[in-house]
Amino acid sequence: MESQGIQQHQQTIISFKEQMYRQAISRLVKLLPKGRMTLSTTARVMASGDTGAPRAGGSRADDSFSSREKSNENLGIRIREREKLNELRNKISEQHEHLNRLEEHL
Numbered sequence: 061m062e063s064q065g066i067q068q069h070q071q072t073i074i075s076f077k078e079q080m081y082r083q084a085i086s087r088l089v090k091l092l093p094k095g096r097m098t099l100s101t102t103a104r105v106m107a108s109g110d111t112g113a114p115r116a117g118g119s120r121a122d123d124s125f126s127s128r129e130k131s132n133e134n135l136g137i138r139i140r141e142r143e144k145l146n147e148l149r150n151k152i153s154e155q156h157e158h159l160n161r162l163e164e165h166l
């Protein structure tokens with residue numbers, strides 16, 4: 061008996077929430093502009109290298125800041141690549157040492 065009352069109470073709460081959602085959605089739909097309503101949106105996309113504002117000389121204009129920034133980025137990339145190569149070389153040498161030890165055991 062009690063569980064049936066609890067279930068009925070839960071269903072009442074769920075139907076009340078559904079009614080509230082329907083009312084909220086219908087109010088929002090009324091606020092939308094009339095006419096052709098499309099739900100599609102267009103994404104704002106920036107091309108690589110865009111910083112927000114167009115350059116005065118067009119896309120080919122290159123000032124000292126952007127060239128310095130590009131060189132700093134390239135330097136950072138080269139440093140990371142060099143570190144990765146050193147790590148790989150160390151791992152390879154460790155593997156060679158390990159193989160040599162295994163050969164000595166045989």
